[in-house]
Amino acid sequence: xxxxxxxxxxxxxxxxxxxxxxxxxxxxxxxxxxxxxxxxxxxxxxxxxxxxxxxxxxxxxxxxxxxxxxxxxxxxxxxxxxxxxxxxxxxxxxxxxxxxxxxxxxxxxxxxxxxxxxxxxxxxxxxxxxxxxxxxxxxxxxxxxxxxxxxxxxx
Amino acid sequence: xxxxxxxxxxxxxxxxxxxxxxxxxxxxxxxxxxxxxxxxxxxxxxxxxxxxxxxxxxxxxxxxxxxxxxxxxxxxxxxxxxxxxxxxxxxxxxxxxxxxxxxxxxxxxxxxxxxxxxxxxxxxxxxxxxxxxxxxxxxxxxxxxxxxxxxxxxx
DNA sequence: CCTGAAAGTGAAAACCGTTTTCAAGAGGAG
DNA sequence: CTCCTCTTGAAAACGGTTTTCACTTTCAGG
Numbered sequence: 001x002x003x004x005x006x007x008x009x010x011x012x013x014x015x016x017x018x019x020x021x022x023x024x025x026x027x028x029x030x031x032x033x034x035x036x037x038x039x040x041x042x043x044x045x046x047x048x049x050x051x052x053x054x055x056x057x058x059x060x061x062x063x064x065x066x067x068x069x070x071x072x073x074x075x076x077x078x079x080x081x082x083x084x085x086x087x088x089x090x091x092x093x094x095x096x097x098x099x100x101x102x103x104x105x106x107x108x109x110x111x112x113x114x115x116x117x118x119x120x121x122x123x124x125x126x127x128x129x130x131x132x133x134x135x136x137x138x139x140x141x142x143x144x145x146x147x148x149x150x151x152x153x154x155x
Numbered sequence: 156x157x158x159x160x161x162x163x164x165x166x167x168x169x170x171x172x173x174x175x176x177x178x179x180x181x182x183x184x185x186x187x188x189x190x191x192x193x194x195x196x197x198x199x200x201x202x203x204x205x206x207x208x209x210x211x212x213x214x215x216x217x218x219x220x221x222x223x224x225x226x227x228x229x230x231x232x233x234x235x236x237x238x239x240x241x242x243x244x245x246x247x248x249x250x251x252x253x254x255x256x257x258x259x260x261x262x263x264x265x266x267x268x269x270x271x272x273x274x275x276x277x278x279x280x281x282x283x284x285x286x287x288x289x290x291x292x293x294x295x296x297x298x299x300x301x302x303x304x305x306x307x308x309x310x
Numbered sequence: 311c312c313t314g315a316a317a318g319t320g321a322a323a324a325c326c327g328t329t330t331t332c333a334a335g336a337g338g339a340g
Numbered sequence: 341c342t343c344c345t346c347t348t349g350a351a352a353a354c355g356g357t358t359t360t361c362a363c364t365t366t367c368a369g370g
Contacts, residue, residue: 054320105275120260122292137277209349
């Protein structure tokens with residue numbers, strides 16, 4: 001599901017839930033982002049438009065959005081998770097290693113790869129998680145301009 | 156790098172480090188595993204052969220093995236990381252959704268997919284993380300026998 | 311309008327996996 | 341043996357996430 005307010009409202013309504021001012025702020029913050037966010041990032045962003053927002057609510061709302069399928073998870077090489085709005089039904093993410101921007105792509109014809117994997121391992125493959133890294137058009141064109149990718153702790 | 160004692164010893168020696176009794180226990184525990192382990196799992200396994208092992212040491216050793224490249228990280232759909240011994244230089248994992256077993260495969264010809272993604276997003280792709288899920292030969296043959304996959308908290 | 315029930319919220323506390331600190335232990339080089 | 345460095349375990353510190361709880365908001369029904 002794409003993460004736009006209308007769709008979210010519809011999904012919420014279908015469950016007898018409400019789109020409150022706070023939830024709205026979280027949805028907007030996530031939807032506006034071009035790169036991956038931690039829950040804390042979302043919290044800080046969303047607070048701009050809803051100063052009395054609590055971190056607890058951010059967590060609760062993110063979980064809600066996740067259930068609805070409006071979020072995509074990004075796995076960093078060294079650990080924890082970050083979130084990104086899902087823009088298509090089935091999509092994968094490409095993360096720019098220079099600026100951290102995340103873009104989705106949908107044209108993934110994995111048939112050949114999956115068949116090979118199945119042949120090699122004997123598994124019946126039912127799902128795949130694919131995440132690419134590289135340089136976005138901007139950073140690729142002018143590598144020096146790219147701000148360094150944000151990092152988690154240890155790195 | 157494959158995770159066998161000899162290779163580990165060599166790598167450690169190259170860095171002026173030692174293969175202690177404790178490290179040995181951790182290496183063995185990880186190497187013996189067919190499915191993915193949490194640090195705590197490793198701790199408990201390794202304790203069988205080294206009762207005075209401390210959790211701290213497990214963490215330290217796992218980090219070491221990770222640097223050496225002897226571990227592969229597995230990302231569960233709902234969160235945190237688990238570890239699996241790496242058996243090949245470049246490999247990906249297939250996780251059995253019934254029994255949790257993890258197998259590696261190396262035959263991944265992603266050229267076509269990567270080209271498509273690059274075309275669609277404008278990124279210059281430099282790396283990929285691929286993880287498949289499915290049913291291993293055993294569980295696929297007799298689905299009912301498969302113990303349910305271990306889960307993290309919320310599920 | 312009321313009113314009551316259910317959804318929603320924020321602050322604080324609880325949790326829990328991981329990392330750091332620290333003093334003690336082990337092992338090779340000289 | 342002695343020094344020096346690598347290692348180690350327990351306990352404390354940390355930090356992100358979840359739970360608890362009392363209070364607020366919303367809305368349907370009277």
